[in-house]
Amino acid sequence: MIKQQPVFDYLNCVSCGICAQACPVSALEMKKEGKSGKYRNIFPELLPGVCIGCGQCAASCPMEVIRMEEVERLMRVKILPPHGSDRRALDERSWAELPEGSTVRDVLKLIRCNPAKARLLLVSVNGERCPLSRELRDGDVVGFFFPVSGG
Numbered sequence: 001m002i003k004q005q006p007v008f009d010y011l012n013c014v015s016c017g018i019c020a021q022a023c024p025v026s027a028l029e030m031k032k033e034g035k036s037g038k039y040r041n042i043f044p045e046l047l048p049g050v051c052i053g054c055g056q057c058a059a060s061c062p063m064e065v066i067r068m069e070e071v072e073r074l075m076r077v078k079i080l081p082p083h084g085s086d087r088r089a090l091d092e093r094s095w096a097e098l099p100e101g102s103t104v105r106d107v108l109k110l111i112r113c114n115p116a117k118a119r120l121l122l123v124s125v126n127g128e129r130c131p132l133s134r135e136l137r138d139g140d141v142v143g144f145f146f147p148v149s150g151g
């Protein structure tokens with residue numbers, strides 16, 4: 001999924017803070033920048049997960065510092081992959097970023113689980129069993145495990 005997000009040309013920013021005041025969801029924070037504790041400039045910093053892409057910051061900036069660009073919406077999902085998976089897309093705490101609307105099947109592609117192995121796996125999302133077609137949400141925990149054979 002695509003959304004609009006502001007991009008800043010900080011060279012022309014005069015640190016007035018009007019953009020941050022104009023934002024209806026407080027997605028811009030004025031952050032101090034500088035060296036040795038002597039702050040010279042304050043620039044707006046975006047909280048991407050909060051921004052709703054309304055464009056009011058760009059419209060309000062008197063210096064035309066902000067332009068709106070299309071970006072893909074991402075969510076973060078914790079993945080507990082089956083043994084032998086490719087973990088390169090996961091961070092050290094096992095979180096990965098995926099486009100919004102991704103399903104468990106997309107997670108399997110991300111960790112390069114081959115289809116034959118995927119068919120044997122059971123899946124849980126936030127501790128509950130679910131199918132591969134399950135659509136994921138930001139913050140979900142996806143676990144894969146092999147069924148235990150008993151008798």
Ligand code: SF4
Nearest residue numbers: 023051052054055057
């Ligand atoms: S696009 Fe809208 S929500 Fe996003 S930072 Fe600008 S004013 Fe805030």
Ligand code: SF4
Nearest residue numbers: 013014016017019061
């Ligand atoms: S409104 Fe424009 S000039 Fe003022 S702080 Fe925001 S980006 Fe900088």
